[in-house]
Amino acid sequence: QTPDWNDKTILKESDVLKVDIGVHVDGYIADAAFTITYAEEHKKLVKAAELALENAFALLEKNPTIGEIGATIEKTISEQGFKVVQNLTGHGLARYLQHTSPSIPNIAKQDSRVFEEGNAYAIEPFASTGDGYVREAGKANIFAIEEQRSVRNAYARKILEFVQENYKTLPFAERWLVRELKLSGFALKVGLKQLLHEKCIRAYPILHDRAGSFVAQAENSFIKTKEGIITLVKPRA
Structure with a gap:
């Protein structure tokens, strides 16, 4: 993680x-x-x-x-x-x-x-x-594209376009988005939540x-x- x-x-x-x-x-x-x-x-x-x-x-x-x-x-x-x-x-x-x-x-x-x-x-x-034996526990900070589709939320769309261009199907970290896109914590949370809801990305939870x-x-x-x-x-x- x-x-x-x-x-x-x-x-x-x-x-x-x-x-x-x-x-x-x-x-x-x-x-x-x-x-x-x-x-x-x-x-x-x-x-x-x-x-x-x-x-x-x-x-x-x-x-x-x-x-x-x-x-x-x-x-x-x-x-x-x-x-x-x-x-x-x-x-x-x-x-x-x-x-x-x-x-x-x-x-x-x-x-x-x-x-x-x-x-x-x-x-x-x-x-x-x-x-x-490990189990999922805690917040995920690593994600990867699951399926490319259109999204309406501006923050989600900005994240998805950036990831598709730079990482494709490779995993990416949320802190990279803050650094490269200059997103606020609020924008990051809203955008990722929308992408997860739409099943555009998948999360990699912490394992314990x-x-x-x-x-x-x-x-x-x-x-x-x-x-x-x-x-x-x-x-x-």
């Missing part, structure tokens, strides 16, 4: 911060994420997610099935003493589409499909101190595991070619 447009939160040393970034060139996407913490008690959690990603990428060289990737992630995180978040997955990447088929599970599944040459994918393990728990994420994306695996984002040092 991304901050509110007027968010003034100051992070504490005990916090766990997930940074999930997508970039594109002419609609072709690279998707990656990492987790930061300065608290010693959370560093093993962060390492569990990172290690699961490392092991999954190492397995790619052996042409694994999608199910084998999930089994490797689950085994790695479980061995570190944490729960894997079972209802979040990796995914395919397509032009201007950040989440496409197939879903790449973070748990062992009987999925015999293999990664296809010429396609891009993202693998993203989540390690949790909670139940290993059990209250009081912590979740770490690691993600990278790759393309499978005839010559092998091309990792799209250089891992952090």
Whole structure:
């Protein structure tokens, strides 16, 4: 989840911060994420997610099935003493589409499909101190176009035209609209509410595991070619 447009939160040393970034060139996407913490008690959690990603990428060289990737992630995180978040997955990447088929599970599944040459994918393990299951909770600050249609409200129309021109079907954050369109908080609220009501856009709500728990994420994306695996984002040092 991304901050509110007027968010003034100051992070504490005990916090766990997930940074999930997508970039594109002419609609072709690279998707990656990492987790930061300065608290010693959370560093093993962060390492569990990172290690699961490392092991999954190492397995790619052996042409694994999608199910084998999930089994490797689950085994790695479980061995570190944490729960894997079972209802979040990796995914395919397509032009201007950040989440496409197939879903790449973070748990062992009987999925015999293999990664296809010429396609891009993202693998993203989540390690949790909670139940290993996330639920929607809280206000959404990220949206994406669902269907292009005409709207009467001037604020909604201005937002929709800007998003269609600049982001197409890629996700966008409400704070970008404030920055680029110079919208007031009132105009932003009215415009987005109208677009959601008309089903022009969809919202991505905040996801939480059990209250009081912590979740770490690691993600990278790759393309499978005839010559092998091309990792799209250089891992952090």
